[in-house]
Amino acid sequence: MNKLSYKDQIFISFMLFSMFFGAGNLIFPTFLGRSSGDELWLSLLGFIITAVGLPILGVITVARAGSFHTLATRVHPWFALIFPFLIYVSIGPGLAIPRAGTIAFEMGLKPFLPTSFSDLPIMLLLYTIVFFSIALWFSLSPSKLVDRFGKLLTPLLLTLIMVIFIKSIISPLGTFTSATETYQNNPFFQGFLDGYLTMDALASLVFGIVVANTIRAKGVNDSKLISKYMIFAGGGAGILLATIYGILAYLGATSASIGQAENGAQALTIIMNSLFGQSGILLLGVLFTLACLCVSIGLIISCSQYFSNLFGFLSYKGWAILLSLISLVIANLGLTHILAISVPILGAIYPLAVVLITLGLLNRYVNNTMYLTTILFTGVFSILDTLTHLLSLNSLKTLLGQLPLNPEGVGWIIPALIGVILGYLISHFKKTEIVKN
Structure with a gap:
């Protein structure tokens, strides 16, 4: 029975970190710091709980369950499909994947193009062809992922951040300023919500x-050891x-007095320009490109492995090529169109992922009935909430708005708790009936 060396475990942690760390992971914490000012540390604590805690707990939950499919089967076989x-x-x-390619273009190449060229669709097309060709090349050899991520891309990414x-x-860029109104009232909870919006909990189930x-490619076949090493990798990635x-x-907090920024990308541009001048913009472009490339490679690999197992008419290589081509086409719709279509869909899926991770962690105390009712109540609320935004159903929006925590974007918590209680009561009465009979 093979075991991993500590060196291999560290490199696998590096690999997982780079798979998580995309453009959004650069943008969100930077803008949080700029907006929270002297409330930084409390806001950051809330952010880390959801932006780091939830994804790492997701990896641990999958490790304990054995697979994402096994975890989802606890709800219902159809749900698991x-x-x-x-x-x-x-x-x-x-x-x-398409968003990563588009953001890499926006931050990695577009700032250096002449104005007359930067908005031409052909420039985005040419860039994404190169970007996804590189991502595909890395993805075609998943067994070499540790060597390429853990030993090459991740150290380079970390080195760039440490240099900055x-x-x-x-x-020094400056001093902390007063927090914006959003962070003055409840800095911890606002940071908590900001971290929730990174959507990395979804990626944790996929990765x-x-x-x-x-x-397994390192020769480890014992399920308990695999679970142990996955938990170690999750913990190491979480620390990073x-x-x-x-x-x-x-x-972000120390740059708040410099310039005006409406988002994290603009804040990072201001920071890099202040620290390194025009060469800082180039360094920022390299940083964004690396981060987006790492995430794209990780997602192409995980999706190709999943779809090749689910639909065997294409090999892993075939799926990797197909997914890269689809991503290339969608990326050329532009970032605005991609977000407009996908954000409402993700809003419906994400609460279910959070609930599933939580139930998986508490599996010792949760039965299958509780899994089913909790997911059902959460799912119904998430779908209704998504429809109110897509179809502008104001009356339904007003009704859902009466739920506690809904204005903050986490109104699904109450339906989830109702589902847990109802599932417990149903299973309790079933046991009582069996005893009587």
Whole structure:
């Protein structure tokens, strides 16, 4: 029975970190720091709980269950077929992969193009052809993922961030300012919600298969050891994510007095320009491109492995090529169109993922009836909430708005709790009936 060396375990943690760390993971903590100001640390704590805690708990939950499919089967066999499919489509070729290619263009090449060329569709097309060709090339050899991610891309990504941080210590950007109104009232809870919106909990369910297969490729076949190494990888990736989020939030907070920024990308542009001048914009472009490339590779691999197992008419290689082509086409719709279509869909799926992860962690105390009722109540609310936004159903929106926490974007918590209680009562009465009979 083979075991992984500590060196291999560390490199697998690096690999998982780079698969999580995309453009949104650069943008959100930076803007949080800029907006929270002197309330930074409390806001950052809330952010880390949901932006790091939930994804890592997702990896641990999948590790303990054995697979995402096994976890989803606890709800219902049909759920285990439909829900993973929706997640893989949504954060794979339907959203995350195309979005990564588009953001890499927006931040990595567009700032350096002449104005007359930057908005031409042909420029985005040419860039995404190159981008997805590189992503596909890396994806065709998943067994080499640790060597390429853990030993090459992740260290390069971390080195770039550390260079920026060290430069900010040597040449301070400024001091913390007062928090914006949003963060003054409840900085912890606002940071908590910001982290929830990173959507990395979905990715944690998807990346589990990649981490497990990577460990198996190292010769480890014992299920308990695979689970142990997956938990270690999740913990290591979580420490790296929390550290980088802290650095980016600090950079954002110290730059609040410089320029005007409406989002994290603009804030990072201001920071890099202040620290390194025009060359800083180039460094930022490299950083975004690397982050987007790492996420795209991880998603192409995980989605290709999933679809090749589900639909055997194409091999893993065939699916990798097909998904890369689909992502290329969708990426050329432009970032605005991609987000307009996909964000409402993700809004319906994400609460289900959070609930499933939570139930999986508490599996010792939860039965299948509780799984089913909790997911059912959460799903009904999420679908209705999504329809109110897509179809502008004001009367339904007003009704749902009466639920506690709904204005903050987490109104699904109350239906989920009702589902847990109802599932417990149903299973309790069933046991009582069996005893009587």
